[in-house]
Each structure stands twice: as structure tokens, then as C-alpha cells.
Amino acid sequence: MSTILLSLALVLVGAKLAGELLKRLGQPAVLGELLVGIVLGNLALLGGPDLHDLAQDETFSVLAELGAILLLFHVGLESTPREMMAVGGRATLVACVGVVTPMALGFGVGELLRPAESWMFHAFLGSMLAATSVGITARVLKDQDVLRAPFARIILGAAVIDDVIGLLVLAVISGMIRAAATGAALGLAPIAVIVVKAFAFLVGALIFGSLLSPRLFRSSLALRSHGVVLALSLGFCFALSYLALAAGLAPIVGAFAAGLVLEEVHFEGHVRRGERPLHESLEPLIALLVPVFFVRMGMLVDVRSFAGGGVLAFAALLTLAAALGKLACGLPSPRGVSGLTVGLGMLPRGEVGLIFAGIGARLVLDGKPVVDAGAYAAAVFMVVATTMATPPLLLWSIRRGAKASPPRSLPVP
Amino acid sequence: MSTILLSLALVLVGAKLAGELLKRLGQPAVLGELLVGIVLGNLALLGGPDLHDLAQDETFSVLAELGAILLLFHVGLESTPREMMAVGGRATLVACVGVVTPMALGFGVGELLRPAESWMFHAFLGSMLAATSVGITARVLKDQDVLRAPFARIILGAAVIDDVIGLLVLAVISGMIRAAATGAALGLAPIAVIVVKAFAFLVGALIFGSLLSPRLFRSSLALRSHGVVLALSLGFCFALSYLALAAGLAPIVGAFAAGLVLEEVHFEGHVRRGERPLHESLEPLIALLVPVFFVRMGMLVDVRSFAGGGVLAFAALLTLAAALGKLACGLPSPRGVSGLTVGLGMLPRGEVGLIFAGIGARLVLDGKPVVDAGAYAAAVFMVVATTMATPPLLLWSIRRGAKASPPRSLPVP
Numbered sequence: 001m002s003t004i005l006l007s008l009a010l011v012l013v014g015a016k017l018a019g020e021l022l023k024r025l026g027q028p029a030v031l032g033e034l035l036v037g038i039v040l041g042n043l044a045l046l047g048g049p050d051l052h053d054l055a056q057d058e059t060f061s062v063l064a065e066l067g068a069i070l071l072l073f074h075v076g077l078e079s080t081p082r083e084m085m086a087v088g089g090r091a092t093l094v095a096c097v098g099v100v101t102p103m104a105l106g107f108g109v110g111e112l113l114r115p116a117e118s119w120m121f122h123a124f125l126g127s128m129l130a131a132t133s134v135g136i137t138a139r140v141l142k143d144q145d146v147l148r149a150p151f152a153r154i155i156l157g158a159a160v161i162d163d164v165i166g167l168l169v170l171a172v173i174s175g176m177i178r179a180a181a182t183g184a185a186l187g188l189a190p191i192a193v194i195v196v197k198a199f200a201f202l203v204g205a206l207i208f209g210s211l212l213s214p215r216l217f218r219s220s221l222a223l224r225s226h227g228v229v230l231a232l233s234l235g236f237c238f239a240l241s242y243l244a245l246a247a248g249l250a251p252i253v254g255a256f257a258a259g260l261v262l263e264e265v266h267f268e269g270h271v272r273r274g275e276r277p278l279h280e281s282l283e284p285l286i287a288l289l290v291p292v293f294f295v296r297m298g299m300l301v302d303v304r305s306f307a308g309g310g311v312l313a314f315a316a317l318l319t320l321a322a323a324l325g326k327l328a329c330g331l332p333s334p335r336g337v338s339g340l341t342v343g344l345g346m347l348p349r350g351e352v353g354l355i356f357a358g359i360g361a362r363l364v365l366d367g368k369p370v371v372d373a374g375a376y377a378a379a380v381f382m383v384v385a386t387t388m389a390t391p392p393l394l395l396w397s398i399r400r401g402a403k404a405s406p407p408r409s410l411p412v413p
Numbered sequence: 414m415s416t417i418l419l420s421l422a423l424v425l426v427g428a429k430l431a432g433e434l435l436k437r438l439g440q441p442a443v444l445g446e447l448l449v450g451i452v453l454g455n456l457a458l459l460g461g462p463d464l465h466d467l468a469q470d471e472t473f474s475v476l477a478e479l480g481a482i483l484l485l486f487h488v489g490l491e492s493t494p495r496e497m498m499a500v501g502g503r504a505t506l507v508a509c510v511g512v513v514t515p516m517a518l519g520f521g522v523g524e525l526l527r528p529a530e531s532w533m534f535h536a537f538l539g540s541m542l543a544a545t546s547v548g549i550t551a552r553v554l555k556d557q558d559v560l561r562a563p564f565a566r567i568i569l570g571a572a573v574i575d576d577v578i579g580l581l582v583l584a585v586i587s588g589m590i591r592a593a594a595t596g597a598a599l600g601l602a603p604i605a606v607i608v609v610k611a612f613a614f615l616v617g618a619l620i621f622g623s624l625l626s627p628r629l630f631r632s633s634l635a636l637r638s639h640g641v642v643l644a645l646s647l648g649f650c651f652a653l654s655y656l657a658l659a660a661g662l663a664p665i666v667g668a669f670a671a672g673l674v675l676e677e678v679h680f681e682g683h684v685r686r687g688e689r690p691l692h693e694s695l696e697p698l699i700a701l702l703v704p705v706f707f708v709r710m711g712m713l714v715d716v717r718s719f720a721g722g723g724v725l726a727f728a729a730l731l732t733l734a735a736a737l738g739k740l741a742c743g744l745p746s747p748r749g750v751s752g753l754t755v756g757l758g759m760l761p762r763g764e765v766g767l768i769f770a771g772i773g774a775r776l777v778l779d780g781k782p783v784v785d786a787g788a789y790a791a792a793v794f795m796v797v798a799t800t801m802a803t804p805p806l807l808l809w810s811i812r813r814g815a816k817a818s819p820p821r822s823l824p825v826p
Contacts (some may be wrong), residue, residue, distance in 0.1 A: 001658065001664065004479075005482075005652075006651070009651035009652040010648075012645075016640070016644040016648075017636075020638045023637075029638065062414060065414055066417075083697055196527075223429070224436075225429060227429070230701075231425045232426065234425050235422045236422075238422035241418050242415060242418040243417045276696075278809040281700075284698050287644060291617060291644075380786070
């Protein structure tokens with residue numbers, strides 16, 4: 001308890017001060033939170049206390065994850081399933097290019113630098129580059145108040161879809177490596193189960209959710225207590241996040257789906273009775289928990305891991321593969337939407353990349369970990385570089401687009 | 414993560430539905446949350462899943478504790494140190510009667526039912542009855558919107574003071590028992606250290622806090638980011654809660670002190686710039702976390718513990734001692750303030766009583782635990798009975814008072 005109270009106080013005040021500083025420098029506030037995290041996580045190098053354990057603390061990471069869940073829920077609220085469907089085909093295309101290109105390039109980096117190792121090592125290296133970390137991009141889009149612009153919808157839709165594809169790829173490749181380690185090949189049946197579970201969740205959440213939630217929330221008008229809107233929506237968001245996790249997906253996928261399905265209009269009756277609109281009630285929750293997520297992400301970076309020989313070259317090539325691979329996915333963006341903005345929005349690889357690297361470090365093939373210390377450090381570098389570069393680059397690209405043409409945001413429903 | 418998401422969803426929706434039901438029956442909503450907790454915690458008896466581990470889960474209990482901290486912070490915000498000083502003498506008197514009487518009666522119950530045991534057993538039994546659980550009362554007063562009435566100030570001040578005295582008594586008696594177990598007597602020096610630390614925190618927080626916080630928050634006007642008020646106030650609240658814990662007190666004492674010291678008027682400049690007033694931003698945080706606290710409190714009740722022979726008689730006598738002891742502390746309330754309301758407000762013994770019982774169960778004297786299974790079950794019964802009885806009785810007494818005379822609430826500053 002004592003640790004959590006102190007770290008919450010530090011995170012809240014530190015994040016606010018750093019965010020203010022970065023904003024004055026014309027940079028996004030989230031960059032300040034990441035920097036605070038990197039400083040806190042590496043204080044031991046400067047002779048300060050070692051806070052590395054804190055980043056691994058279970059309660060702290062649950063608070064961080066709740067922050068990510070609430071952020072994606074909030075981001076999802078800005079769109080409806082119908083609006084997402086409208087960009088759905090294009091977003092799926094962007095997501096597929098954004099998964100295949102970096103995977104192929106990452107595979108190539110593996111062939112080039114570690115030619116002696118099995119193709120499965122290279123495939124795992126590639127799969128670490130697949131999933132966009134939607135949190136960073138969502139935060140920049142939200143801070144710039146452009147969540148309703150067509151390019152923002154394409155980025156967010158594609159980022160969520162490639163999160164899903166990325167998790168599927170991870171599950172399949174890990175399964176193949178585990179099977180290979182026991183000398184067997186992975187059957188088609190377990191692969192099919194993974195894919196079917198994920199799709200069942202997505203289709204179920206979006207279709208049943210859209211059909212049921214308006215009725216559910218309209219009938220909740222019968223409840224006269226104060227705060228019904230917030231309690232029921234958060235309950236819905238947490239329930240879908242739980243179901244996503246149970247289906248083998250990330251909880252943020254469930255939270256985003258919950259946000260898509262819910263609409264403020266379902267609560268019109270409640271708001272007329274004096275309840276606060278949902279997005280207003282969410283703001284303080286986001287203000288408390290989202291900085292925990294970004295500061296913790298910075299804390300996970302161990303700057304010492306870049307000291308090893310050859311690691312920097314490996315890291316630089318992997319980062320290049322990650323960046324080129326995602327910039328390529330701006331190519332299929334429609335007329336009037338900047339491909340560069342879409343590509344930059346897809347750039348950050350965050351938590352998911354680190355989670356993949358962590359899983360790879362525990363997988364063993366031919367008596368060696370699939371992701372050794374050098375590859376892990378390179379993966380961390382790739383995550384940090386893409387994460388830190390995205391906010392300023394994306395901001396620059398959005399402003400450039402806004403100057404070139406007036407914003408084409410969809411009408412507020 | 415998966416457990417926390419599911420339990421948050423259940424707690425939010427269950428608490429809201431039960432609160433609604435109880436409110437329609439004219440009972441306070443918090444009683445519904447406690448009942449939901451008792452049902453969830455004892456589902457295994459009805460053939461459901463055993464959720465007992467959840468109540469002990471560290472992350473879940475940190476979320477619950479954060480709920481209690483935010484509730485007391487919010488309650489503290491409704492008063493200023495000056496207003497508290499105005500009722501301070503009377504509140505201290507009420508608190509002292511409210512500590513001494515139940516301790517003496519509890520000691521008597523021990524002498525009567527367990528005459529063979531050492532006086533330290535009886536003193537420990539008495540000390541379990543000392544500390545009022547301010548959460549329940551604060552919640553009822555807040556829901557009835559009477560936090561600014563003189564009787565509410567006296568109850569809250571006295572409840573916080575008796576929390577402090579109770580924690581000091583616990584520290585001293587546990588120290589004596591531990592010293593006795595090793596054959597020594599507890600010296601005066603360790604007792605003095607405990608008392609001095611606690612007083613240093615309280616005086617430091619209230620005096621330095623009142624002097625520094627207006628300057629601090631006025632100078633924070635230089636920060637232009639959105640959400641400065643909430644981030645800095647929460648940081649201040651968590652920092653004082655941390656310091657209270659470090660001084661050997663409960664974190665809620667620090668949160669209450671932080672609330673007393675902070676005043677909305679410090680943020681006038683921010684609010685003029687379009688920031689939300691602090692109490693409004695706190696509402697959603699309270700809506701998410703406070704039900705976790707009350708539902709968890711209910712989950713800690715194991716209904717099977719009342720099955721043992723003689724336990725019910727012990728429990729009934731202990732509860733009677735607890736109730737009469739606290740009702741007595743309404744006697745010194747000033748003219749125009751209902752002594753019965755004050756006594757009823759001081760009635761609930763919550764978490765702190767259970768924590769005392771838990772510590773006693775681990776303390777060993779003469780080869781036996783200081784609090785054996787029977788005494789523990791009796792303590793749990795006492796906590797449940799006083800906690801469940803307070804909301805309806807206090808509500809009845811407040812309404813009776815409101816009918817008898819118009820509310821004498823202090824002018825809004």
C-alpha cells in the first residue's frame with residue numbers, strides 16, 4: 001500500500017510537470033510521461049533508489065493496464081460500429097500491409113544478422129514487429145482532438161485489427177515453436193481453435209453488443225440512483241475486456257469494442273435527468289490511471305541493455321525494419337487521407353512488442369532461448385525508438401495536413 | 414488481471430443494483446453494497462464459486478483502500494481546518510469518551526466470560542472496540558448531504574481523532590504483549606516514540622499544510638495544461654496518506670487531513686480558466702473505487718464463523734459493549750446537537766476492528782493466540798452488527814432531527 005501511494009503521488013505530479021514542459025516545447029505531453037518513466041526506472045544508475053521492482057509490481061501494473069483499458073474505451077466511444085464499418089475495408093487492408101511488411105523485413109534482418117539460426121527464430125523476430133501500440137497514437141489523436149477525422153478512424157481501426165492479427169500470429173508461432181521443441185509439428189486444429197475463439201469474440205461483441213446495449217441502457221432508466229450511466233458503462237467495459245482476455249486477445253481490444261458499441265445517445269434519458277455525460281465522467285478516471293500506464297512503459301526501459309557489442313547495429317536494423325514496414329501501410333490509404341500520417345500513426349510498437357519479446361525469452365528451441373539477451377535489447381530499443389518518435393512526428397504530420405487542407409472531420413452525430 | 418476485470422464489473426453493477434433496491438426500501442445504498450459483499454463472499458455455501466481468495470487479493474484490497482482514501486479526502490474537503498478547530502474541543506471530548514467507555518466495557522466482557530485469562534487479553538478485547546469506522550458514517554452523511562451540519566463535523570472530527578487514539582492504543586498494547594511474551598516489560602521510550610510520531614504527523618500536516626498549500630496551488634496557475642487541479646490535489650492526497658502510514662497511522666487519516674487543508678478557493682483561478690471544480694472531478698473516481706471498499710468489507714465476513722458453541726453469546730455481549738460504549742459518547746455533545754445522532758454516527762466499527770482482531774490472532778501470549786477463533790468470530794459479529802445497524806439507524810435519527818428543527822448548517826464559504 002505504502003509503495004503504491006508514494007508512486008501514485010510521484011507519477012501524477014511528475015507526469016503533469018513533464019507534460020507541461022514538453023507541451024511548451026511544442027511536443028506531445030505523453031512524451032513527457034514516457035521520459036519521466038525512463039528517468040524513474042533508471043534512477044539507480046544515477047545513484048538513486050532502484051525502482052525496477054515497482055514497474056514489475058502486480059498492483060502497479062494492474063493500475064497501468066486499467067489506464068490503457070479506460071483510454072481505449074474512451075477512444076472507442078468516439079466512433080460507432082457503423083462509422084468503423086465505413087472505414088473497415090480500408091482499415092483491414094492497412095492492417096494487413098502493416099502486419100505483413102514488418103514481419104517480412106524483420107525476418108530478413110534475422111536472416112542477415114543471424115544466418116545460422118532456424119527460420120522459426122527469424123519468424124518470431126518478425127512477429128515482434130507486427131502489432132501497433134494503439135495507446136500512444138490514440139493519446140496523440142485525442143490530445144489533438146482529431147479522433148473523428150477519417151485518417152484517425154483508419155489508424156485506430158487498423159491498429160486494433162493488427163493487434164488482433166498480431167496476437168493470433170504470436171499464438172500460432174509460439175505454438176509451432178513449442179511443438180517443434182518436443183519434436184512434433186503443430187496440428188491445424190489448435191491453430192483453428194485460436195483463430196475461431198478470437199473471431200467469435202469480435203463478432204459476438206460487435207453484433208450482439210450493438211443489438212443489446214441500446215435496450216439494456218434504455219431499460220436502465222428504471223434505475224433512479226445517481227451514477228447509473230458511469231457504473232453500468234464501466235461494468236460493460238470491464239466485462240468485455242475480461243471476455244477478450246478469455247478469448248486469447250488483449251483486454252484493450254475488448255475495451256475498444258465496448259466503446260464502439262456504446263453511444264452517448266443511449267443515455268440521453270439519463271443526461272436529461274441530470275447525470276453527467278459519459279465522456280465527462282471518464283476524464284478524471286483517465287487523468288488518474290492513464291499516466292500510470294505511460295510512466296510504467298518508460299520504467300520498463302533498462303538503458304543498460306544497450307551496452308553490449310553489436311546490439312546497437314542489431315537494434316538499428318530492427319528499428320528500421322519496424323519503421324519502414326509500418327510506413328508502407330500508409331500506401332493503401334484512400335484519396336484525401338495522408339498516407340504518411342496513417343503510416344506514422346501505425347508506427348509505435350509498445351507493450352505488445354515487449355510482451356512478445358518477454359514470451360520469446362522464455363521459449364526454448366535447440367537448447368537456446370528464441371529471444372536471447374541481444375535480441376531482447378534490440379526489441380526494447382525498437383519499442384522505445386518507435387514509441388518516442390511517434391508523438392512528435394505524428395503531431396508534425398497532422399499539423400501539416402491541417403494547414404494544407406481544412407479538417408474533413410465527420411459531422412457530430 | 415482477468416480476476417480484477419471480472420470482479421470490478423460484478424462489483425460496479427451489483428453494487429448499483431443492490432443500492433437501488435435498498436434505497437427504494439428507504440435504506441441507505443451502502444447497506445446494499447455490504448450485502449452484495451456478504452453474498453459474494455459466501456457464495457461457496459450456496460454451491461457457487463469460492464470468492465474468499467478475491468477479498469484477500471492484494472490488488473483488490475489496494476483498490477478498496479484507494480476507495481476509502483478518496484472517500485475520506487472528499488469528506489475532508491467539505492471542511493476547513495478552522496471549522497474543524499471550532500468543534501475540535503467538543504470532538505476530542507466525544508472521541509475520548511468513545512474510546513474509554515467501549516474499552517472499559519470490552520474489558521468487563523473479557524473478565525466476565527474468560528475470567529481465567531490475563532488482564533492483557535481483556536485489554537486487547539477492549540481495544541478492538543475503540544476505533545470508529547468513519548467510512549460508513551461519512552458515506553451516510555454524504556449521501557444525505559449534511560456534511561456541513563454541526564453534528565456531522567463533530568462526528569467526523571471525533572471519528573478521526575478516535576481512529577488516531579485507537580491506533581495508538583493498539584500499538585501500545587501490542588508492544589506490551591510482545592514484550593511480556595519475551596518476559597520483559599515495555600519501556601516508556603518506545604511508547605513515547607509511537608505517540609510523538611503520530612502527533613508530529615498530525616500537527617505537521619495541518620499547520621504546514623495550511624500554510625503551504627494555498628501558495629503551492631496558487632503558483633500552480635503558471636501550469637497551462639488541462640487537469641492540473643485534479644493531478645496536484647490527488648498527488649497531495651496520496652502523499653499525505655503515505656506519510657500517515659509512515660507515521661504509524663492509517664492512510665485514511667492522511668487523506669482526511671489533506672482534504673481539510675485543501676480548499677476549492679485555492680483553485681479559483683484554475684476554475685475560471687475552465688477546469689472542473691475538484692469535488693466534481695472526484696465523483697467518478699469515488700463511483701469506481703468506493704463500492705470496491707464496501708463490497709470487499711462485506712466479503713470479509715465468513716458467516717460460518719458464527720456456528721461455534723457459546724460464540725453467539727460472546728458476540729452478543731461484545732456487540733452490546735461496543736454499542737453502549739459509543740452511544741455514551743453522544744452525552745458530551747453541545748446544546749442543539751442530538752446526542753443520539755452523534756452516538757449513532759460513532760457506532761460502526763469496520764476495517765480497523767477487523768485489522769485489530771487479525772493482529773491479535775497472530776500475537777501469542779502464554780502459548781495461546783491473544784484473539785482465539787471464538788473471540789475472532791465475536792469481533793467479526795460486532796463489526797458486522799454495528800456496521801449494518803448504523804446506516805438505517807443514523808438515517809432515521811438525522812431525519813427525526815431535520816423534522817424537529819430546521820437544519821442549522823453553516824453558511825457555505
